[in-house]
Amino acid sequence: MNKEGTLGLIFLCTGIYGLVLSIQLSMGTWKEPGPGGFPACLSFLLCICGVLGFVGARGKSKGKPRIDRRLASRNLAPPLKIVMVTLGFILSLDKAGYLVASTLYMFVLLFWISRYKWWLSILLALGLGTASWYFFGKVLAVQLPKGVWNLY
């Protein structure tokens, strides 16, 4: 499938999702339009755009670049790693506290993704984690989570 086809499919799926949920809401009347009318119209339009995009892409697929799946999988690795590590940071933030979570997070990013040496990654992670904790927590007075140990 080419890029246009993929886009059309995304629009179509989003439109169907929106349509299914919005028709469960009240449409109201023309005098008092309900909460379901506007999202239903948008979802319907999105479905049309999705169908047109998907069908049109299939018709024009000759000469259009297809998505090279092997290349796409290889290029997907760094962003996927970043997403996974970031997810881990978000899930551990409340329990571990910001200082610990951010330092670990930075270490993993710098070592695993940026490919710095382990000792440099530790140093940079400690420096950046502490500096960001100080800047946001103390200078800007943002209430950063302290974790279950509540050490700082």
Next chain:
Amino acid sequence: MDVLSDCLNGFRIALSLNNLYLCFIGCLWGSIVGVLPGIGPTAGITLLIPVTFGLHPTGAIIMLAGIYYGAMYGGSTTSILMKIPGEAASVVTCIDGYQMTLKGRGGAALFISAWGSWIGGTLSIVGLMFLTPVLADFGTNFGPPEMFGIYLMALILLGSLGREFFKTMPMIIMGMLIGTVGVDAISGVFRFTHGNKDLFDGFGLLPIAMGSLGIGEILSTTGESMVTIVHKIKFRELLPTREELRASVGPIFRGSGLGFIIGFLPGAAHVFSSFASYVLEKRLAKRPKEFGTGRIEGVAGPETANNAATGSAMIPFLGLGVPTGTATAVIMIALLIHGVQPGPLLISEHPDVFWGFVASMYIGNLILLILNLPLVGIFVNLIRIPSRILFPIIILICLVGTYSINFNTFDLFVLLGFGVFGYVFKKLECDIAPLILAVLIGPPLEMAFRQSLMRSAGSFSIFFEKPIALVLIISSGLLLAWNIFRGLRPGKASWEK
């Protein structure tokens, strides 16, 4: 005379030590952001929004706007010296700017670029100062039908001026759909929340913007490296010759006018204006074939135009509350967080915010003129910072910044989710910026539509009885039809070609 006395009052506010400092920080950060490829002015503004939470709204908008026009100055530095555009509006400057550097005239190109930017920026602020109150006065007479017409026109124009209409319009529709998540302001019913209390107020605008523009951009560019051949410029080489100065005058003033007019258009106005100015100068030149070999006109015009566009882009945003680009959309998000609603009532309800901001733009443009030329060596060396150390810092700033809004980890999931969203759409060659604008404009558009129908007891004639609403809706319809017709015509090349 009222405008001048209000402006003087604005200078009194802008020249306070605190606001001067914030203006300087904004301009400096904007110049840095402009130099670093991959971080555009919008991402630069979103990164600094959390820093503004403890500030007065006047100080916040002064700093954030400083980033916006500062990035236009900074973007030209690497375009001219390294043929690497710092941001999209400086792409066209690479053509002749870099050629001038190769000929040993890079300093002169930087000088003319800085002066042209200052003149274009200053003239557009004069326009902003006089036109915004007029537009705001006009806007106070607008009711829901007129506002519906304006929002509809803005979205259709955004779609028309996007890369491809049939990709941009669905993104706009999707953005409006995302904007419906949360409690419906009229009926109080929850829409698309699935019982999740964190979604009762909808998706946060800041996580959406930071995620799709900041995180999305990082996910897309991770691993890319830059060739960093830096041409060094000596201070004495900054001065242009008399001939170069004479040749720049016309392009600078034409660029100012063209940039100011194009700045009103939704979408990437500062990008369009720089390209339009280049095309215009090439058409007017006695020897157009020399463009691309290092003509000063190819630098003076575009750089002036993109700075002139930043001033006029603020006019619909401040006067009517309609952001026309992602940078103004993000500044609007920041103002909303501070409890200031841009629109027809901004000048009357918050005159200190508006006039302090206008005055600070004059000061900021002057700061940038003074800052950019002597510090060009430092700015250019910033590009040597490896992206593999920059991206973790930027992600962390995005995460902490988002967390500091509501101290809720759900916002971080939204940030990450929209980051993935932005990455996916970038890989599919689909611009995410219209979606963000639509998330912002969609809810007031729906509100205006429903209020119009409620006022008219369900009759659509209300949209045709008001002349302004009628003109806007018909124009939007014609523009939509034209775009559909143009897109469906067989064998038609895209408008970019």
